[in-house]
Amino acid sequence: MGGIVLRNLLESGYAGKLMAVNSQGMDEVEGVACVRSVGELPEMPDLAIICSPPESVAGIIRKLGANMVKAAMILTGGLSPDSRTGSLREAVKEAARPYGIRILGPECMGLLVPGSKMNASYSHVNISKGKVAYVGQSGLLGTAMIDWASGQEIGFSHFLTLGDGVDVDLPAIIDYLATDPGTHAILLQMDRVIGSARNFVSAIRSASRNKLVLVLKSNIISDDRLSVELAPGVSDEDQVYDAALRRAGAVRVETSDQLFNALETLSRMKPMRGERLAIVCNGMGPNALAHDRLLRKQGKVSDLTDPTREALAPLLPKTWNGRNPVDLGVEATPERFAEVIRLLSKDPNVDAILSIHAPTRMAASVDTADEVIKVARKTPRNVLTCWMGRFSAIEARNHCNSAGIPTFMTPEESVDAFMQMVEYHRNQAAMRQTPAPFHLHNLPNRKRARQMLQDARAERDYLLHSEACDLLDLYEIPTPNTGYADDINGVVDLARRMGGSVAVKALHKDNVYPFCYDSTSHQRWRDLALDLFSINEVRHATTKLGYRIGERYQPDECFGFVVQQMKRGFQSMQMNVGITRDPVFGPLILFGVGGYTIDVLADRNIMLPPLNFALARQLVKRSRIYNIIAENSYQLERDIDHICELLIRLSEMVVDLPELKCLEINPLLLNKRGLLAVDCAVSLAEDARLSISPYPEYLTEQVVLKRSGRQAVLRAIRGEDEPAHLEFFNSLSPESIRLRYFYSRGVPTHAELANWTQIDYDREMAFIVSAPKLSGAGFETLGVVRAVTDADNVRSEFSIVVRDDMQGEGLGVMLMQKTIDYCRARGTLQLDGSTMPTNKGMQGLARKLGFKVSYNMEEDVVDMKMKLNEPTEDWQIYRLQH
Known part of the structure; x- marks a missing residue:
């Protein structure tokens, strides 16, 4: 393997210095000078590539670290924790730790960077330069991707596989690629998240704001793990990954074929203008396949304008219906194909064109491809091509590959590739949607709720039914009138006092837990008696319930009965909402169809908290319930808003109560009167960490301005602040803008404002001073400071701007001191900033605040640096010095 890697480096034209180490006493390898050991090297390398036997790797890492080598790539296999030599993996980690040496691998295929003419891998072929980076966890799938891409004449900006990821992990690679100007899109192949889920989600969220991120997720189960641990109430691990990737703004592909097609699209598509697709073919059969696929994927078919119809009519058969898809007929010549595409590209209702060709004698595939390529090169719209068949279509596809035109084998593949781009833009639009202002009225007694859970946690891992109802009440979630009884006589007394129809539920050690369904989802309804009108019915039904649970549980496992008035209502919708906890991604919010006599897992939609109004609406609209409510609701927007408010309250619970493991409300009724949580259950566990950092409400403080004495709030920025932030920017003078951004710039777009206000509180923080407007309703932003921290929490870079008319109010000191305290508390080593010499x-x-200020002659700026914490590792010292 070492010889192959060295040969690949030489053949790729790598211009850096190469050295070889081999203990067998060779003088040279592939013409490169060779020594016996690391200590004999004439100079120490920047990167060591290790292809030695597994048992020798830890010792080599130790020698490299002692000689101040800072990076190593381990291609050697057999170090994974599933192998008999699993301890070697830990030995490598321990060997690297004292020296801060960074490690890629083990079991990685290597690293290819065509822009640097570097092929440090065991790949059988080299790759050309491109705009897409590929990062995988499987080496063999990586080599297959390289082989396919070479055949398609597709290049990469970077290509690597992580293997076992002993040190450098997926988030670290994504963070690097997100800042690389030569990388326009990132393809990830992964089978699991290794390490922190928050780092993973945070890295993808950051990267996907500026670059398309596509993920192929497979389910590889290790030998020592026969099944995947699922979150309670979740039937499929893929649902959770789908939710996490969607929340992070990535697009998931389901098969390796889709990943290949995605690479085709990413490498060759122009910037997207919109979602409306025009389809043109020389026959209706392929058109129908593409059209049906587009509709199944919720795509949009272009509605052609009248001028376009009139221009196309002379070129098309008289049987053409004037609509899209466009049927050219089997007599279509290459020139007619090209002219129709040219006319479609002029239509303002057409954002992209799919050209499908089935070979005929009238229009050979290659001749048609050459004409289509001429048109596609001249239009700013994307033209995707599909050459059906194989014998005569291969050369046509090769011509398109050489011309950089996206090309596919089937109409369905073509539409799927187009919809991947559409889904990305939809995800981006959803991520940047400005959340509506939402404030919980009559905020719940969070201290009381937290104390109740802590008291219960000391005794058991669940809440009693009465405690669960109290928790919902504290968060203003409506519950019905409920009574509790220990025996049949107590149930009868409660039913008599309540009057009307009642429901009785027997409580036992299983149904106090959320999502306690058996294999047929029938366990819960066996413990219920509904629609009991008379006292005799109540007594008889309760007696049956008592016998039923008495057969299954010991007396100390039975907890009495719950009695409620029936609240079915007219045209009530039964829903299931709740909170669960995934072993990888932590707390999740669930929403779907509810009730006791249906399969509650059939419609289960998932989203990672915390939620705002826009995200809550997304969750509701993905459910089958939404269409049912839309058809039957008298006040659709009111009902959806009520559901969204409840989901946000559950999100607040997740943030406020880290010991809350699962909560299930089933059924949650929706009717004309609003929402009602009929039944609920809560389980408890050790504190959990969210995959997405919640809003840091604890950092909010009341402040008083120095000069005017005006009351204001100093807090972290929120997505809801976007309108006020735009007003703030527009109030700045041209000079203030120039001093802040180092150049004169125009009004920010919605996408920019969304990036500024909808931040990831884990790696970025922005504090604002907000105050009630002096005239009119609402709040205004007076100043803002922003600190962006690197992934390793070594440096944080700040920037600050204060409104011109607020100078002298002490806002600069206030905002900067808040940032200094925050960064110091989170362990950041150094706070950096730069400003113009004239500022x-x-x-x-x-x-005044204690920064070291110095002039940077190379950049013509003034650098400001403040050490916040002392480094504890050698690599941290090294990073601060470079």
Whole structure:
């Protein structure tokens, strides 16, 4: 393997210095000078590539670290925790730790960077330069991708597989690629999340704001793990990954074929203009396949304008119906194909064109491809091509590959590839949607709720039914009038006092837990008696319930009975909502169809908290319930808003109560009167960590402005602040904008404002001073400071701007001190900033706060640095020095 890697480096034209180490005493390998050991090297390398036997790897890492080598790539296999030599993996980690040496692998295929003419891998072929980065966890799938891409004449900006990921992990690679100007899109192949789910989601969220991220997720189960641990109430691990990737703004592909097609699209498509697709073919059969696929994928078919119809009519058969898809007929010549595509590209209702060709004598595939390529090169719209068949279509596809035109084998593949781009843009639009202002009125007594859970946790891992109802009440989730009884006589007394129809539920050690369904989902309804009108019915039904649970449980496992008035209502919708906890991604919010006599897992939609109004609406609209409510509701928007408010309250619970493991409300009734949580159950566990950092409400503080004495709030920015942030920007003078951004710039777009206000609180923080407007309703932003921290929490870079009319109010000191305290508390080592030499005010503020201020001649800026915490590792010291 070592010889192959060295040969690949030489053949790729790598211009850096190469050295070889081999203990067998060779003088050279592939013409490269060779020594016996690391200590004999004439100089220490920047990167060591290790292809040695597994048992020798840890010792090599130790020698490299002692010689101050900072990076190593381990291609050696057999170090994984599933192998008989699993301890070797830990030995490698321990060997690297004292020296801060960074490791890629083991069991990786290597690293290919065509822009640097570097092929440090055991790949059988080299790759050309492109705009897409590929990161995988499987080496063999990686080599297959390289082989396919070479045949399609597709290049990469970077290509690597992580293997076992002993050190450098997926989030670290994504963070690097997100800042690489030569990478326009990222393809990920993964089978599991290794390490922190928050780091993984945070990295993808950051990257997907500026670059398309596509993920192929497979389910590889290790030998020592026969089944995947699922979150309670979740039937499929894929649902959770889908929810996490969607929340992070990535697009998931389901098969390796789709991944190949995605690479085809990413490498060759122009910027998307919209979602409306025009389809053109020389026959209706392929058109129908593409059209049906587009509709099944919720795509949009272009509605052609009248001028386009009139221009196309002379070129098409008289039987053409004037609509899209466009049927050219079997007599279509290559020139007619090209002219129809040219006319479609001029239609304002057409955002992209799919050209499908089935070979005929009138229009040979290659001749048609050459004409289509001429048109596709001249239009700013995307033209996707599909050459059906194989014998005569291969050369046509090769011509398109050489011309950089996306090309596919079937109409369905073509539509799928187009819809991947559409889904990405839809995800981006959803991520950047400005959340509606939402504030919980009569905020629940969070301290009381937390205390109740802590008290219960000391005794058991669940809440009693009465405690679960109290928890919902504290968060203003409506519950019915409920009574509790220990025996049949107590149930009868409660039913008599309640009057009307009642429901009785027997409580036992299983149904106090959420999502306690057996294999047929019938366990719960066996413990229920509904629609009991008379006292005799109540007594008889309760007696049956008592016998039924008495046969299954010991007396100390039975907890009495719950009695409620029936609240079925007219045209009530039964829903199931709740909270569960995934072993990888932590807390999740669930929403779907509810009730006791149906399969509650059939419609289960998932989203990662925390939620805002826009995300809650997304969750509701993905459910089958939404269409049912839309057809039957008298006040659709009111009902959806009520459901969204409840989902946000559940999200608040997740943030407020880390010991809350699962909560299930089933059924949740919706009717004309609103929502009612009929039944609920809560389980408890050790504190959990969310995959997405919640809003840091604890950082909010009341402040008073220095000069005017005006009351204001100093807090972290929220997505809801976008309108106020735009007003704030528009109030800045041209000079303030130039000093902040180092150049004069126009009004920010919605996408920019969304990036500024909808931040990831885990790696970025923005504090604002907000105050009630002096005239009119609402709040206004007076100043903002932003700190962006690197993935390793070594450096954080700050920027600050204060409204011109607020100078002298002490806002600069206030905002900067808040940022310093925050970064120091989270363990950041150094806070950095830069300003223009003419900005004397900022330099004076920095000196006042204790920053070291110095002129940077190379960049023509003034650098401001403050050490916040002492480094504890060698690699941290190295990073601070470079």
